[in-house]
Structures are given as structure tokens and as C-alpha cells.
Amino acid sequence: MVNKDRLAETFKFLVEIDSVSRKEGKFAEEIKKVLESMGAKTAVDNAGEKTGSDTGNLVAKFKGNASSPPLLINAHMDTVQPGTGIKAVFKNGIFTSDGSTILGADDKCSIAVILETLRVLKENELRYGPIDLVLTICEEIGLLGAKHFDSSLIDAKFGYALDATDVDGIIVRAPAANRLEFKRHGKEAHAGAAPEKGINAILLASKAISGLEIGRIDRETTCNIGIIEGGIATNIVPNLVTVKGEVRSHDNEKLVKITDDIVSSFKDVVENFGKNDSKDDLPRLEVTVEKDFPATDIPEDHQVVTMAVKAGKNLGRKIVCKTSGGGADANIFFETGIITGVLGTGMRDMHTVREHVKLDDMVKATELLIEIIKLHANSGR
Ligand SMILES: [Zn+2]
Numbered sequence: 001m002v003n004k005d006r007l008a009e010t011f012k013f014l015v016e017i018d019s020v021s022r023k024e025g026k027f028a029e030e031i032k033k034v035l036e037s038m039g040a041k042t043a044v045d046n047a048g049e050k051t052g053s054d055t056g057n058l059v060a061k062f063k064g065n066a067s068s069p070p071l072l073i074n075a076h077m078d079t080v081q082p083g084t085g086i087k088a089v090f091k092n093g094i095f096t097s098d099g100s101t102i103l104g105a106d107d108k109c110s111i112a113v114i115l116e117t118l119r120v121l122k123e124n125e126l127r128y129g130p131i132d133l134v135l136t137i138c139e140e141i142g143l144l145g146a147k148h149f150d151s152s153l154i155d156a157k158f159g160y161a162l163d164a165t166d167v168d169g170i171i172v173r174a175p176a177a178n179r180l181e182f183k184r185h186g187k188e189a190h191a192g193a194a195p196e197k198g199i200n201a202i203l204l205a206s207k208a209i210s211g212l213e214i215g216r217i218d219r220e221t222t223c224n225i226g227i228i229e230g231g232i233a234t235n236i237v238p239n240l241v242t243v244k245g246e247v248r249s250h251d252n253e254k255l256v257k258i259t260d261d262i263v264s265s266f267k268d269v270v271e272n273f274g275k276n277d278s279k280d281d282l283p284r285l286e287v288t289v290e291k292d293f294p295a296t297d298i299p300e301d302h303q304v305v306t307m308a309v310k311a312g313k314n315l316g317r318k319i320v321c322k323t324s325g326g327g328a329d330a331n332i333f334f335e336t337g338i339i340t341g342v343l344g345t346g347m348r349d350m351h352t353v354r355e356h357v358k359l360d361d362m363v364k365a366t367e368l369l370i371e372i373i374k375l376h377a378n379s380g381r
Pocket of ligand 1: 076106107139
């Protein structure tokens, strides 16, 4: 049923329209036309104003012809850099870029899969329930589109995001994450003439960091210090250093504990410093802890999982439940009460110029999605 050539053509068409984060406008406009020509009712929310993008999230509703509860289908429209002027190269069944940019398979192979699925449904007059298609903006820069999504535009309470690699997997667990930022203030002084008048912010930050456990904390918890910036010259005692990091865990208590441990380590250095010095010279510390994304945990007997597994079975494939180490739009939907499993569409080496995807994997992903939608049509209200 899947038209492989058409799927390939759609994919090429999609990746060759630039849509780096915050500049998804032209891409959204093109997709909107395509979806409307297929009979969808479309809307664009106001997330563009809140994220600084030139468009909002695009919603397309298909009524379907079966009365099952509405199904969410989601993918993101934006890509990372270098993502302008992408040329898709197709060789030996594999799509790559020309080597100077990313390919944009993340997440456009998913959008191609979704469009091909909808075309197959229509041309074969298959039964399908209502579909709420949500194509988000700014996923790559902190899930911003999903975070600002106007969920009143849709009715779906469960469904699928397509934004992973393994076409025989469904991600049912993903961690929560906190983003941390420390601004460690010291006091500047001439490093040669009067170092004793200064407070070295870099030294203090290093002391705090050296006391931390970093990397994999346990099976479900990780933490990282990823950015350190500060100082202006070798002959000045630095008065400011900024340290940024993150903590992720599938367990909320551990997330809170590790976050607290890191914050304490930075605070302790300030307190210990104060004991040996005059009070007004106390090095200041600004701490920002931001919730980056919440955790996802879908029970394996939830319809989202059982439908995907059954669909796989019908196709002679074994769909496996997976745990992810990263956050996706699905985490945000999950928090708002929309149970969202993440399916794979074959993309590999994402966020690099070596990014690629096999056309056969995209076909497999399409076959699975069609089968899921067929099962969903029979699930009744
Ligand atoms: Zn993605």
C-alpha cells in the first residue's frame, strides 16, 4: 500500500525547505497547504510570539470516518544547524546530505511518514478515527513549541510522537531534567600588584565543581556540568564565572536530591570562604534551577503501547518498549495529560552532517503507523 517513490519524493521536498528553529514559517506554510488539500482543518497557535519564531505550532485535524476517540500524531518542524540550503542525496537506498549540512531527517522523515500514511488512508478508503496532527516549532531549542502549545486546539488524550530512531521500538519512559546555572561573583584585582585584594571567582567555582559526582550517577540518573565561562585577562583576578549544567532522572526524588547536592556544593564554598574573611567581601552566588522537562512513564498495558505492539504483530514484527535518556515534545504532552509514546522512523546520526535515513526504514515506520491507525479505528468510543 505504501508508495515508496512518493514517500522518497515527499521527504526530499520537505528537507529542502529550510526550517531551523525559530524560522519554520515557510515550511509550516507549505505543509499547511498540503494538509488542507487532503481535507484537514488547520490552525496555527500563538506559540510563535512566545518563542520568537516566525510561526506558531501547526495543528491539522482530520475527522476520519470511524468514531473512535481522537488520536494525537506529533512531529516537530524545526531542525538544528547547519540546516540551511540542505540538498538531499539518495544513494543505495539511503538519504544523506551533501556533507555540508545536516539532513533534517530529524524530524522530517517523520513528517514524510505521516503524510504518506494519510495518503494511503485516503486512497485506499481505509477506516480511521479522528486524528489531531500537531507539528511543533522550536523542539530543538528546549521543546519550546510544545511548552507553549495551545492544547485547547485539540481533543486527543493519547497518541504518538514520531521522533526516534528504532522503527521497532516505542519509547514509554523518559527522564525529567533540571537545568542549572550558577553565577559565581568574586572581586577583581590586579593579579600581579594586588592579588590579595581580589576574590578569584574561577577558583571558587572550581572548588565547588571538584566536589561533585558527575556523569552517570546510577541506572536512571545522570548529571553534567557542560559550560563554564568567565575571566577577561590573565593579569586580572576574575570577578565572575558562570557555570551551567543539568541533571536528569527517571526518578523525581533523585532528580531533586542530585540538584540539591550540586546547589549545596556551590553554596558551601561561599560559606567556608566567609569564615576566613571580612563579611562585605563575601563572594556572591546566584543560583537558577529551571525545570527543563518532566518525566514520561507510560504503563505497558496502556492502549498506546498495546496498539503499537499489536500493530507490529499484525505485520510480523516485534515492537519493543524502550527507555530514552532524552526529553522530547512527548514529555511535555505527557505532563498535560496526553499520553504520548514515541515511535522511531529510522533517522540516524542526528545533529551531525553525517545524518542519514534508510528509505526502507521510513517504509516500515509508515506501515506501522497505518496499522496502528487501523486498530485505533476499531477501538470504538
Ligand atoms: Zn527530533
